[in-house]
Amino acid sequence: MTAGTSLVVPIVLWGRIAPTHCISCIYLSRDQKTLVTGCYDGQICLWQVDPETIKMSPRCLLVGHTAPIMCLSRASVIMEQNYIVSSSESGEMCTWDLVDGKCREAVKLSSVHTQMLPYVSAGGEDVRLFCSGYYPEVLVMDPFSLEVLFTLSSRVNPDWISALHVLRPAKRKGRFYVHTNDVVLALTTTGTVKVWTLLGHENRNSEPLYEHESKQIRCLNALAMTCCPYNQRTVLIVCSKHWQIYDAGDFSLLCSITSPCGERWMAGDFLAADRVILWSDEGHGYLYKLPANKLKGKALSSSVADNKNFHTAGVEYDQPYLYCTLTQPGDKPLSCPPAMRLVTVQKQTKTLKYLLRGDSEGVVLWTVPEVTTQQLAQICQNDRSTPLSLPPTIKTSIAMAWEEMKPPPVGILDQLDSGDGHGIKLTASIYLPQQSRLVVGREDGSIIIVPATQTVMLQLLHGNHQQYDDWPPHQVLLGHSGRVNCLLYPHGAAPRYDRAHLVSGSVDFAVCLWDLYAGTLIHRFCVHAGEITQLMVPPDNCSPRIQKCVCSVASDHSVTLLSLAERKCVVLASRHLFPVVTIKWRPLDDFMIVGCSDGAVYVWQMETGHLDRVLHGIIAEEVLYACDENTIAASGGSAAGGELGLANPAVHFFRGLRHRNLSAIRHATQRGLHQLQQLHGGQGVDHGNQIKTKGTPLMIQGFRSNPKDPESHILFFDIEALIGNVSFVFLVDTLDCQNFYKDI
Incomplete structure (x- = not known):
């Protein structure tokens, strides 16, 4: 770097x-050489995969997201160009190079994606990402620039898109396939199926694209929707309590299966024209054979004859038949929902299918068996109630890789x-x-x-x-009786502090001031009622008294300004109802601005310790944004913040009189004289004194x-x-x- x-x-x-590494999503590269796992902590792990033995070993940890990874998708058409796109719960999107692990592009959107489908354009030249999530549109994005190319909007019953699929139909089939161009199928959280037909020349300057067809079906909060690649007349829709097969021609319900006891369905895919695989939140895979007499399409003509084998075996074949389960013996309960995906791999003349599972324990891989109709009939004759159960082929984790290292990694x-x-x-x-x-x-x-x-x-x-x-x-x-959570060397942040001072915060509710050279405890601040989570220093242009303080944040939602010179607490801000997530400064206004996890903003006077105001909603966001602008402007040499009249020394002068605070009166007077000197002298911030480190x-x-x-x-x-x-x-x-x- x-x-x-x-x-x-x-x-x-x-x-x-x-x-x-608690895995939240999983992806296998097209060349089967790299496995990508995103976790709930925001990191992405790259695993080296041997295409022959499928043995995996962690190779690289990518750090760039600040929230759980929600989806991963490929970004390139050419197999040798291994690029992926990741999206997090906070709207962050990154494009990564799987070869060297570098981040090629990063953006942060207001829209949070729950699904990203890569789709190769009709010409096969590039990949477009069809994204859906916590918003009522379908965003089509470029995977390399991460720009929104165009948007698919809803005219009828607009709502969040919970399931999405993109396909290129071979020819017109039913009223839902209007053209032979690319078709986008979407299902809203309220159960409305929508169909968009793409013409191929859409761009960001195009008119809004609305759905061509829509229909209400009895399917709420769907999790996944997949069209059968072997027979496009069949659509699989998965909800948490049941999965259903629909006819794509008119979206009529063909068959339905409820989830196993104590489990919820997560998603599924097609193995063949009459075979599907479903997986649950317990990390199990279930293989079903669909009843051929309920399905439509030319690809199913051979399956109709196969029904005779099942009737011969004495099986009533009007509903999907569970013939195999993919489980892990001795599998303990998972601490979080697993990430699972079906992967198709082409090896020479043989096509293999793998079911991948990633969870808090690591990565598990099953080889999906190829069961012929004759074998399936034999299974039915042997035991109709107990399906075939297969253990995983590969199981690995970062902890197992750590144990195999000789010598172990050093600290x-x-x-x-x-x-x-x-x-x-x-x-x-x-x-x-x-x-x-x-x-x-x-x-x-x-x-x-x-x-x-x-x-x-x-x-x-x-x-x-x-x-x-x-x-x-x-x-x-x-000096501490519990875990040390944070350390601060104030002189390293600002040279105005004593070179020998070191500050530490612990789980024992205490902030300790140390003599770094003598190794002695100078003072112990016991002000908070919760463990200390963060330590920081105020800006340079605060009042002289505040400049000798450090700021501490605790888990009891309190914030303090502790004077290292006076050895006492100057300000105790403890009226916050929710955890503190950010602290901003308006030193010219004598304000410390505290942002909480519920979006509320508390404005505190540093000199008096008085709560000036509490803000909510858009006003709170604007105040935090104004603080950032004020910091940038102040570093450029201007005393920003005066556009709202908050930096007027007279305001603080009268506030000091009202609260009978001589220090605040003195500070306001000094700032007023300083502003007059700057106004008449024309002297700005001396950048020449800033020494480049x-x-x-x-x-x-x-x-x-x-x-x-x-x-x-x-x-x-x-x-x-x-x-x-x-x-x-x-x-x-x-x-x-x-x-x-x-x-x-």
């Missing part, structure tokens, strides 16, 4: 515990473990580049300070230093794929800075040698 013009090489120290502080492989979990870390020290908080409440360069060398380089028990030297800070050879960033995981670490080596430092050290050593020879 590159940062600016520098080449930066990342190395990950995972630790001995495998990262959590940043493995030298402090007892050696049993169950060391104390690392829960927070912060790197101090100017001091080349790494500060790590642990689950038992201790804080470890180690020299970063020597620690990295111990884990990555082999040598005699690995035999020393007391190397590298480390410092232990003891030079690149450091090493940066260490802690990360977790799941909040319950121990913290892993990414080492970023800046090659240009590293070479410069090596050259400097070599030059110093050469001069020392020359001075040594001169002395001789």
Whole structure:
């Protein structure tokens, strides 16, 4: 990767515990060499697959989404161009290159997709994504630019699209197939079937495209809809409690099967013209043979004769017959719904079908059996009530891959473990580049300070230093009685703070102020009634008193400003009804703006600790957006925010009088004089005083794929800075040698 013009090489120290990967969606590339799994924590894992043995091993973890991955889709027509598109629960979309794992394009939409169907255009030149979700349209997008090409709208009963399918009919069949062009079938949450016919020249400048046909059927909240590729007169619709077969000509119901006891259907697909496979939220696959006398179409002419075999076996064949189940022996209950998909693989002259399942335990693969009609009749004669049960072919997980690694993956502080492989979990870390020290908080409440360069060398380089028990030297800070959640080095964020101060927040409700050099506890703030979740510093242009404070957020929905100079709490903002998700600043207005998970925004005065107002809805969003604009404008040299009259010092002067706060009166007076000086002197922000931070050879960033995981670490080596430092050290050593020879 590159940062600016520098080449930066990342190395990950995972630790001995495998990262959590609870799979939410799954995809197998067209060349069967890469398996892609998206998880509920927002990460995407790439698995290397051996096409012959189907053996899988995790290869790469893609980090870019901030919400659960909801759907994955291919993006390219050519098999050698392995690109995929991912979409998250927060509307984020990314296009990834499966070869190197790079993100080629990323956008964030207001529309959240629940389904993305890739469809090759009639000319076979490109792929279009047909997307549906929590909105009443069908969005057709370009997978590489991630732009909306055109939209399919509804004129009759517009509602969210719950199931979608795109097909290219061979010829006209029934009133629902108007032309031989591409046809889009959609089913709304209220059970309205809609049909759009595409002409092939639609673009973003086209008129709104409305459905050509629509019909109400008795099918609410459908989860999936699939047209049979072997017989386009048959449509499979899956709901949670039942799946149904419809005639595509007039959408009349042909047959229906309810879900097994204690399970809910998730989706399904066609195995043949008269065979379907369904899967449930328990991770089981069910194979059914459809009654040929209920189906229509030329592709089913041979299946009608097969009915005689079933009547001979004494089976009443008017409903779908369950002949096989795909289960995992000893399968324990799943913690979240699995992600399942049917994949068709072409191997030489043989076509294989796999059922893929991804869940919190890993990846499971079944080879779908090919059961002939004669074998099916034999199964019926042997035991009509018990279908054939098949175990999985492949089962793997990231945890299994971790166990197979010899030696196991190393962590940043493995030298402090007892050696049993169950060391104390690392829960927070912060790197101090100017001091080349790494500060790590642990689950038992201790804080470890180690020299970063020597620690990295111990884990990555082999040598005699690995035999020393007391190397590298480390410092232990003891003061918390529970897990350390967050660390803050205020001087690293703003030079106005003391260089020796370190702040930590823990699950024990306390914020501790440490002397970094002496290793002593200076003060313990016990203000919150919940575990500390976040620490930060206020902006530089706050009042002098607030500039000596740090901001802490706790799980009891409270926010505090703690003065490191006065050793006391300056502001306790504790009236929030929901968890705090964001904090913005209006320093010129003396405002700290707190955004909560319910969308409410609380505006607090920092000097007085007074709750100025509570905002909801669109006004709350506009205030948060205005804070972002204010930050950008302030960095450009203008005192933004005055368009609303909030930065007027006179307003704060009278507020100080009303609350009898001398500090607020003094601060408002000082800002008024400062604004007058800027107005008459014409002096803006002095950008010349902003010193550009030079690149450091090493940066260490802690990360977790799941909040319950121990913290892993990414080492970023800046090659240009590293070479410069090596050259400097070599030059110093050469001069020392020359001075040594001169002395001789």
